Amino acid sequence: xxxxxxxxxxxxxxxxxxxxxxxxxxxxxxxxxxxxxxxxxxxxxxxxxxxxxxxxxxxxxxxxxxxxxxxxxxxxxxxxxxxxxxxxxxxxxxxxxxxxxxxxxxxxxxxxxxxxxxxxxxxxxxxxxxxxxxxxxxxxxxxxxxxxxxxxxxxxxxxxxxxxxxxxxxxxxxxxxxxxxxxxxxxxxxxxxxxxxxxxxx
Numbered sequence: 001x002x003x004x005x006x007x008x009x010x011x012x013x014x015x016x017x018x019x020x021x022x023x024x025x026x027x028x029x030x031x032x033x034x035x036x037x038x039x040x041x042x043x044x045x046x047x048x049x050x051x052x053x054x055x056x057x058x059x060x061x062x063x064x065x066x067x068x069x070x071x072x073x074x075x076x077x078x079x080x081x082x083x084x085x086x087x088x089x090x091x092x093x094x095x096x097x098x099x100x101x102x103x104x105x106x107x108x109x110x111x112x113x114x115x116x117x118x119x120x121x122x123x124x125x126x127x128x129x130x131x132x133x134x135x136x137x138x139x140x141x142x143x144x145x146x147x148x149x150x151x152x153x154x155x156x157x158x159x160x161x162x163x164x165x166x167x168x169x170x171x172x173x174x175x176x177x178x179x180x181x182x183x184x185x186x187x188x189x190x191x192x193x194x195x196x197x198x199x200x201x202x
Contacts, residue, residue, distance in 0.1 A: 022052060027059040035070055039082050042070055043089065054093055057188075064093035084110045095129060095187035103187070104129050117146055121172040128179045128190065136183070140176050 034042065034049065042049040050070070053063035067090040071083065078086070091106030107126055112118050120143040127136035148169045160166035168174065175191060182195035189195055 022047075022055060027053060027056065027062045029053055029062070029066070031066065031069075034066060035073055039074070039078060043067075043082070043086060050089070054089075057096065060093045060097035061099075064090045064097065064099075067093070081112070084112055092187070092191075098186075100129055117143060117170050117172070120146070120170075121176065124176045124179065128183065129187070131183075133183060136180070140173075140180060143170050143173055143176060146170050 029052070037049060045051070050063045050066050053059040053066060067086055071078065071086045071090070075083075087106045088110040091103045091110065094106060095103035104126060107122055107129070111122055120139050124136055124139035124143065127133070127139055146169075152169050156166050156168070178193035179190045181193060182190035185195040
């Protein structure tokens with residue numbers, strides 16, 4: 001996979017997948033229409049697909065169930081990367097709704113054998129969900145130590161020119177650092193760094 005192919009989904013996803021769209025009123029949605037969308041329209045559109053539901057904490061469970069139904073309906077046409085991202089987004093919503101065990105299972109299913117940086121982010125998230133600070137710190141340290149891939153700076157600069165967004169290396173280290181600062185907070189509060197205070201010195 002090229003670096004550009006790796007980076008492009010980050011541009012499409014934006015900084016916070018659960019809060020990109022305007023909330024759906026009273027969790028109202030056209031389930032059949034949403035389930036008929038192609039993958040990009042369902043998951044990668046920051047203003048459409050499942051995201052209006054996911055923008056409202058009262059609708060996290062509804063949005064998570066919608067993603068699960070979409071994944072089941074489209075299993076044959078989704079590539080492994082798309083399956084992983086759908087597992088991850090459902091896991092985020094389950095975590096936000098307090099469904100810790102379900103979120104952990106979904107996050108585990110989002111691993112990618114070919115992407116060590118992603119897997120360390122998964123490991124850190126799982127350690128956060130399990131309240132295992134030692135495992136979290138080990139994952140954070142390993143992620144921060146990963147060498148930058150050849151061509152990263154050029155690809156990141158291309159993303160900046162094309163989309164106005166420049167990813168940093170290692171990817172998701174900023175999220176992990178916010179979790180470090182908010183280790184005892186709920187998932188989305190930690191994900192967005194809404195707890196305040198400096199990162200733990202550990």
